[in-house]
Amino acid sequence: MNSQSELDRINRVAWNSSDAERVMTFGKNFSDPGEQAAFDWLAPRCAGQPLLDIGIGAGRTIPLMTSISDDYIGVDYTQKLLDLAKARHPGRDLRHMDARDMSELRSDHYGLAEFSWNGIDCVDYDDRVRILEEMYRVVRPGGYVLFSSHNRGGPGYRENIWQLLPQFSFNPLRLGWRTLRSARRFQLGTLNYLRNVKLNHDYGGYAVKTAAAHNFGIVIVYTTLREQRRQLAQVGLQIDAVFGSSGGERIPDDVEESDAWWFHFIAHKPLAARRFD
Template identity: 80%
Template sequence: MNNQSELDRVNRVAWNSSDAIRVFTLERAFSDLGEQAAFEWLAPRCTGEPLLDVGIGTGRTIPLMTSISNDYTGVDYTPKLLEMAKSRYPDLDLRHMDARDMSALPSGHYGLAEFSWNGIDCVDYDDRVKILEEMYRVVRPGGYVLFSSHNRGGPGYRENIWQLLPKFTFNPLKLGWRTLRSMRHFQLGTLNYMRNVKLNHDYGDYSVKTAAAHNFGIVIVYTTLREQRRQLAQIGFESCAVFGSCEGNRIDNDVEISDAWWFHFIARKPVAACRFD
């Protein structure tokens, strides 16, 4: 997309940083217990179906997705990360594509479209709607979407630059190590925070705020359960399940307040859906 918002520009810089590449290349399977619970819920419903993996980064989710189906397509809008994924998985269908415009992909085709690691939070609200509408379009009637999103009421929303200061300890060796580590991150983190804090805005049911990840180098959307369920219903989805991040617990439909760091939302396109077909 040519017309980038300031939030979009900030986050694109972060995804090309050495810190982001370091994080994205860590060997891990599931990002957290919530993602594992969501995959276990979806696996029997999506086995063998065509799968779309949005925002693949360097390819962490590829083994998870291909473990339930060989019909796989992965997309990402950061060329550097995508090339790393292609070098690891040269035989897969991996494409450079922005989730806000996936017009190159067929409508009503995929049994599951997923966007992991809170990637949908890294664009502004209107673009978030575009992504969900595109995910709605490409999944088949009866198909599913899975995505994770930061919690407006969770501990991540309360993070600030003071956490970059070393935590005191009476052990001089530990304190020295913590001080050295803090010196390395505090200056860059403070600079990023002061530069990005102007983008902070609280809209009530969701907020835009600079986040601690990548040395306060990203600005993201934090949502509430109520707002995200409302947004999904507005687009045409049926909400199926929500899992909290750290403990992997399923959150009941009538719950509106949670202390999870982020949520994993599963929604389904109705069998009789026709809005975007």
């Protein structure tokens, strides 16, 4: 099995884990200030238009998206999480679908196609391009895409297994509790890290690396601003705005480095867009 298919297999296992279910059902609205800033920017531009929500997990983004428009479809490739979303949001059009092949969806139709919580980072580079091409295809000319992606220069890229060790305290009871609480996480995290670290590779403009989330149980892509801008242009999308996750600040077009954990990219399909189908 090659490294690309191995990356996909590892992440699919993680999405079916109890830890993923816990995180995905945790009661929160926006994932971070950057996502809220991106939605605030898009809401008046996409109000009332058909919306496509990709990688919905257990359904966190459904209320966010349907506050913009009730013409809504949500998709996810993990049946377990999709079933949770259906139970929490009965009556919504929620479908089992892989973002790399959304051929059952109409071309040139949606006013917004959104892929949240860095979901696009969980496939290899070639499949990432396929997802962006599919998002390009399904949005109407003038329509928008929104997705988030981990920052190659951010603090998340520097995370390592030692952070799973208990934080020292001079209070012996507190230290003992922290030690007990972290024992299982450190054991599982170390096992996952040692199993997945072979896939780590820095390609310059982007990198593939095992991430701390889900006890180092996933392997993801970390991108740079320069590379992601280039990739979007390659697909035919024109960037409108980029927001940093931490403070929700808009990143200027001429900036190439940021300390944000991840980015929220907004781009649109030109009015005179070419078609893929």
